[in-house]
Amino acid sequence: MAVPKIILFYAFAPVADPHAVVLWQRTLCQSLNLTGRIIISPHGINATVGGEMANVKKYVRATKEYPGFGKMDVKWSDGNGEDFPRLSVKSRAELVAFTAPDEIIVDQTGVTNGGVHLKPSEVNALVAERGDDVVFFDGRNAIEARVGKFTGAVVPDVRTSHDFIAEIESGKYDHLKDKAVVTYCTGGVRCEILSAVMKNRGFGEVYQIEGGIVRYGEAFRDKGLWEGALYVFDKRQVTKFSPTAADIGECDVCGSVTSQVLNCSNLDCRHRVVICESCSESPVNLDCDGSHSATPQLDEVG
Numbered sequence: 001m002a003v004p005k006i007i008l009f010y011a012f013a014p015v016a017d018p019h020a021v022v023l024w025q026r027t028l029c030q031s032l033n034l035t036g037r038i039i040i041s042p043h044g045i046n047a048t049v050g051g052e053m054a055n056v057k058k059y060v061r062a063t064k065e066y067p068g069f070g071k072m073d074v075k076w077s078d079g080n081g082e083d084f085p086r087l088s089v090k091s092r093a094e095l096v097a098f099t100a101p102d103e104i105i106v107d108q109t110g111v112t113n114g115g116v117h118l119k120p121s122e123v124n125a126l127v128a129e130r131g132d133d134v135v136f137f138d139g140r141n142a143i144e145a146r147v148g149k150f151t152g153a154v155v156p157d158v159r160t161s162h163d164f165i166a167e168i169e170s171g172k173y174d175h176l177k178d179k180a181v182v183t184y185c186t187g188g189v190r191c192e193i194l195s196a197v198m199k200n201r202g203f204g205e206v207y208q209i210e211g212g213i214v215r216y217g218e219a220f221r222d223k224g225l226w227e228g229a230l231y232v233f234d235k236r237q238v239t240k241f242s243p244t245a246a247d248i249g250e251c252d253v254c255g256s257v258t259s260q261v262l263n264c265s266n267l268d269c270r271h272r273v274v275i276c277e278s279c280s281e282s283p284v285n286l287d288c289d290g291s292h293s294a295t296p297q298l299d300e301v302g
Contacts, residue, residue: 003053004079006036006234007060008214010095010189012044012110013068018091021045021066026089032059035084037233039092043106045069046095046189048233050083068108075187075214083234096190098161104196115183115195115206120219123182123209127225135176139164139185139194140231146274147238147249147259148213148228150184164194168201180205186230188212217241229259237261237272253279264288 015021018040025038029049034056036049045066049059064070093101105113118126127134136153138145145155154176156167167173181203183191191208198206209216213230220226221242228248229238238259247259251274258276263269266288279285 002081004050004081004083005053005056006048006050006077006079006083007056008048008075008077008187008233009072010044010046010187010192011069011072012095012104012106012192013066013108014106015040015042015044018042022089022091025063026087028059028062029087029089032056034059035087037084038087038089039095040090041092041095041101043095043101043104045072048084050079050081050234052081071110073188073211073215075211077232077239079234083236085235094193096161096193098164098193098197100165100193100197103200104193111192111196113196113199114192115181115199115208117210118182118207119210120216120224123207123216124220124224126180126182126207130180134180134182136225137173137176137181137183137194137198139183139190143261143272143274144186144231147247147261148226148230149248150182151225151227153184161190161193165197168198174202177203178205180207182207182209184209184213184216186212186232187214222246231261249274251276251279253285262286 021040032051032055034049034051036047038047060074064072104111136150138149138153138155141160142155142158149155158164158167181198183195185191188208188211195206195208217226217230222245227246229240229245232239238261247257249258251258253275256276258274260277261272261274262280264271264273265286269288275285
């Protein structure tokens with residue numbers, strides 16, 4: 001029986017011809033019946049892909065052959081075979097749309113001016129040693145933090161990564177410039193850029209979690225410093241690291257505790273709502289009000 005799998009990964013490395021890599025990746029995925037979202041930029045690759053396990057393994061082996069992509073940390077999770085509606089492979093100026101392609105410096109080893117990478121165990125050790133001097137800084141969109149975050153984390157008021165630079169330059173977080181700031185995001189790619197953005201603006205001690213929330217959750221489940229569920233970029237919408245993980249989200253309709261995140265009823269709209277199972281049974285609670293499409297809440301990959 002075919003086993004469906006989903007992979008999440010990125011690799012920062014110079015790409016001389018992004019359009020050629022787009023064609024190669026699209027052809028490769030089509031030949032293996034894979035779907036998902038892949039972004040190629042002059043800085044590297046960022047992807048979430050799903051399909052039969054044997055085919056995904058072939059895809060990973062082939063992709064790692066590209067110069068600089070061999071170091072990519074591939075996060076695996078179970079799929080159901082219908083996790084992505086289609087295959088999307090695009091060339092962009094940035095792997096994540098911070099609208100600041102010149103913020104990072106990239107060579108074959110990756111981003112050279114970002115935050116220090118910490119393994120999950122090193123994150124806990126830093127907190128144990130430094131206590132309140134350590135601040136978790138959420139590098140995701142605000143709605144993602146509603147269903148899961150690190151304990152006591154600072155959650156910036158952002159809808160997408162486009163908003164981060166203005167938010168950081170607002171002065172709201174200047175009091176953190178002398179703290180040990182641990183940035184975090186789903187798989188790590190957003191923090192490669194965010195940590196560089198923060199260092200470029202005077203934050204003196206900036207870290208990022210190696211492998212992102214995914215690797216931390218795999219290491220500690222719900223027994224560490226992470227609480228709640230993790231928003232993911234496929235039809236699952238959210239996942240938990242253990243059956244006993246707490247629900248920390250509040251339903252937009254009734255205020256009850258939930259981890260469920262759903263699209264509004266307009267399939268062309270990217271708006272998401274945090275909504276409990278009971279309230280989601282009423283179609284009116286998922287109506288699109290006409291303003292959603294102008295205010296996207298999410299980036300494409302994590």
